Amino acid sequence: MATFKQDTCEKVKKALQPEWLKSFLKKTFFGSSCATHAALKNELNRYCITCTEPICQHCASGSKHGPHKVIKIYRHR
């Protein structure tokens, strides 16, 4: 029964931490800015799950990431 329990635990862990989240947590992007939009307010405060990369607000509304799954990152102080 112990084995069964462990299996279930691993499955739950995987469900709670999908692949995109793992790469998301590995990347540090707050404080960095977007190279594509260097002239604008371009804090990388969004994350494209489709591309698994941090993007700025201009990238998110652009044609590249427009149809992608993008989440907004909130920084809590």
Ligand SMILES: [Zn+2]
């Ligand atoms: Zn950008």
Ligand SMILES: [Zn+2]
């Ligand atoms: Zn994208």
